[in-house]
Amino acid sequence: MRNAWPITAAALSLAVVLAVGCDSTQPSHSSAHVASLTINASADVLLWDCYEVWTDQSNPPDGNPDRFENSFCELSTEPGQRSIPWNYSLRITVIRAGTTTEEVVTSVSGVVGSSIQPDDRVDDFISLTDYDIRVSAAAPKPPLDNIYYLNGQRVGPGSPVYLNANTFSLGTPNILTASPAFVFDVTSGDTIVVRARKQSLSQMAQFLPQDPDPNLLLVATMSVDGSEVVPAGSSASGKEDGSGFTFSFVVP
Amino acid sequence: MSVKTWWLVLLCGFGLAWPALAQEEEAPKEPPAAEEKTTIAEPAPPKSGLEDPALHKWGGWTLSLAGWSPTLVGAEEEVATFESVGVNQPLYQESDASIKETVRILYHIPHDAGTIVLHYDAMDHEDELQNLLPGQFVFSETRGFPVLLGAFDDGLADGVVSTATRRTREFRLEYQKKAFDSRWAKGTWSAGYRQLSHSRLLGITYYAIVPNLPPIIPPVDLPPGFDPDSLIPVPDGVSQTSNFSGHGLGASLDVEFPVHPRVSIVSGLSIGLIRGTSESKFSATSSFYSLIPTPDVPLTKDELFELLSNPQPPAGDGEPYVPQIGDLLQTTLQANLNSTTASQMAQSYDAYIGVQVIAYKGLRVFATIRDVSYINVGEYIVPKPGPTNEKTALNAGYEGYTVGISYRF
Numbered sequence: 001m002r003n004a005w006p007i008t009a010a011a012l013s014l015a016v017v018l019a020v021g022c023d024s025t026q027p028s029h030s031s032a033h034v035a036s037l038t039i040n041a042s043a044d045v046l047l048w049d050c051y052e053v054w055t056d057q058s059n060p061p062d063g064n065p066d067r068f069e070n071s072f073c074e075l076s077t078e079p080g081q082r083s084i085p086w087n088y089s090l091r092i093t094v095i096r097a098g099t100t101t102e103e104v105v106t107s108v109s110g111v112v113g114s115s116i117q118p119d120d121r122v123d124d125f126i127s128l129t130d131y132d133i134r135v136s137a138a139a140p141k142p143p144l145d146n147i148y149y150l151n152g153q154r155v156g157p158g159s160p161v162y163l164n165a166n167t168f169s170l171g172t173p174n175i176l177t178a179s180p181a182f183v184f185d186v187t188s189g190d191t192i193v194v195r196a197r198k199q200s201l202s203q204m205a206q207f208l209p210q211d212p213d214p215n216l217l218l219v220a221t222m223s224v225d226g227s228e229v230v231p232a233g234s235s236a237s238g239k240e241d242g243s244g245f246t247f248s249f250v251v252p
Numbered sequence: 253m254s255v256k257t258w259w260l261v262l263l264c265g266f267g268l269a270w271p272a273l274a275q276e277e278e279a280p281k282e283p284p285a286a287e288e289k290t291t292i293a294e295p296a297p298p299k300s301g302l303e304d305p306a307l308h309k310w311g312g313w314t315l316s317l318a319g320w321s322p323t324l325v326g327a328e329e330e331v332a333t334f335e336s337v338g339v340n341q342p343l344y345q346e347s348d349a350s351i352k353e354t355v356r357i358l359y360h361i362p363h364d365a366g367t368i369v370l371h372y373d374a375m376d377h378e379d380e381l382q383n384l385l386p387g388q389f390v391f392s393e394t395r396g397f398p399v400l401l402g403a404f405d406d407g408l409a410d411g412v413v414s415t416a417t418r419r420t421r422e423f424r425l426e427y428q429k430k431a432f433d434s435r436w437a438k439g440t441w442s443a444g445y446r447q448l449s450h451s452r453l454l455g456i457t458y459y460a461i462v463p464n465l466p467p468i469i470p471p472v473d474l475p476p477g478f479d480p481d482s483l484i485p486v487p488d489g490v491s492q493t494s495n496f497s498g499h500g501l502g503a504s505l506d507v508e509f510p511v512h513p514r515v516s517i518v519s520g521l522s523i524g525l526i527r528g529t530s531e532s533k534f535s536a537t538s539s540f541y542s543l544i545p546t547p548d549v550p551l552t553k554d555e556l557f558e559l560l561s562n563p564q565p566p567a568g569d570g571e572p573y574v575p576q577i578g579d580l581l582q583t584t585l586q587a588n589l590n591s592t593t594a595s596q597m598a599q600s601y602d603a604y605i606g607v608q609v610i611a612y613k614g615l616r617v618f619a620t621i622r623d624v625s626y627i628n629v630g631e632y633i634v635p636k637p638g639p640t641n642e643k644t645a646l647n648a649g650y651e652g653y654t655v656g657i658s659y660r661f
Contacts, residue, residue: 095462098382100411191387191462200471233387234464242472248386248462248464250385
């Protein structure tokens with residue numbers, strides 16, 4: 001071999017190319033996930049016996065109630081912890097992986113994840129927790145003169161039966177106008193932050209007796225890809241009027 | 253040094269040496285046989301053409317340029333510790349390697365009276381570290397001034413971001429002379445003036461990204477003009493700098509072991525003693541929650557959470573003050589310290605070994621492994637509660653493979 005220049009240059013070039021091109025670092029991988037948030041309220045209450053009030057219009061009365069008059073509820077002595085429809089304010093934000101700033105989420109159906117933003121186009125307390133759907137049989141109530149108490153149901157003060165009997169109209173349960181849950185997309189490494197506060201007692205319809213103290217709690221449940229998660233912080237409010245909670249969760 | 257760099261050095265050395273080893277030398281021509289039996293003188297061995305060019309009347313020059321990818325060692329900065337499985341692990345600001353240059357200019361004095369060598373090294377490392385775990389307060393703020401650190405004054409953060417700049421400059425002006433020259437090895441010694449500077453800048457920010465404070469949202473009634481974002485925890489910060497510069501003397505020994513007319517193994521060692529001065533600065537920021545009527549009294553975490561969770565109506569006339577959300581503020585603390593050391597003795601050590609190939613007359617190509625260490629090149633000074641401060645001497649090392657060329661003319 002007379003001239004080593006070409007081979008020397010080729011060997012050096014190969015070494016430089018390998019030094020620059022060799023990279024064993026794997027590209028980062030992020031996974032898409034679906035988060036779902038629901039919020040409920042519960043309180044310690046005494047249950048109510050609600051009846052349909054009928055009258056016997058026959059002359060003379062024949063013992064058959066003919067006409068429905070109204071609904072009537074009276075307090076029972078049975079206690080229970082029941083769901084209560086309660087308005088609350090809510091703000092859901094996410095901190096993207098590798099950043100430190102929060103941004104309000106948007107649900108998969110395009111709903112803004114906050115009711116306290118200046119531009120969210122909804123009332124601060126538009127969100128409403130679910131009604132109490134549990135019903136049991138009320139104690140039979142004997143008729144009085146020609147007034148009959150029929151179809152007795154024992155319910156909580158958050159039941160539509162009780163609320164309708166007392167002409168309370170609270171609206172449709174929703175979470176920032178979504179129902180039954182607020183669903184939004186996240187990716188691995190994102191941090192979800194949820195803040196909520198109960199509406200003040202003075203601003204709510206006065207359907208919930210305050211004596212004894214109902215210990216009204218607002219409680220959130222969050223799941224990612226269908227599995228319930230345990231967040232950092234508190235996912236339940238205190239019992240104090242207008243109290244709330246803040247919690248966060250890092251999507252794995 | 254990583255396995256990859258070792259492998260690349262070997263590849264470079266092989267790539268350089270193989271063609272030279274494989275090159276055949278021209279065989280000297282046999283003189284024709286004489287018809288008469290007469291004594292024929294042995295022809296003089298032909299010159300290989302690989303010797304360095306002869307010096308001119310004014311001397312000669314050698315220009316050398318090398319590139320290397322030094323890894324910074326011995327200068328890791330612990331920016332925080334984090335709890336893992338019940339044990340506190342240090343979190344280090346490490347460094348990524350990048351290509352740096354080494355320049356040598358040699359002037360060969362006429363009549364082989366020696367060589368004047370100018371050598372210049374410049375190493376810069378600028379690195380960033382970001383470790384964020386929002387809502388998980390597992391980072392201990394180990395570099396801050398230890399008063400009221402963390403969003404809740406517990407010294408913990410849920411995110412750390414740091415930047416570090418490490419910069420070294422070394423200049424050598426030396427006289428070089430042949431030490432020995434034999435069939436097996438050639439050596440040169442050099443000695444002369446050194447100038448060295450080393451600077452560091454470290455900035456750390458400790459965050460409370462998701463402190464999970466009770467929400468400041470309706471129906472909480474805020475006074476007009478009160479910005480709820482003012483309660484977002486102010487990040488704690490630390491800034492530490494050290495600047496050293498000095499000059500002194502140094503000496504070197506370089507040895508070349510020829511293994512082939514074109515290929516040599518080269519190695520060398522250089523030592524320097526530099527006296528200089530060091531300037532250090534420390535600055536730290538932390539904050540705490542307090543109330544406007546008592547701005548210097550920190551609120552505990554429980555007091556803060558109670559106020560934010562269950563705000564009470566303001567007190568009436570003549571009644572004791574009742575804390576209000578609108579009176580909340582964050583008060584900032586600052587700790588600063590500057591120091592200048594009158595005299596500091598630093599040392600430098602530089603060693604290399606590798607392969608050199610004569611590609612052409614006067615043109616050499618080389619690949620070496622190099623390790624440079626600088627000892628006591630600056631200091632960090634950190635204030636502590638009480639009368640004493642903490643001083644830490646700084647060292648820096650660089651190791652990597654070098655590839656370069658030199659040309660003599």
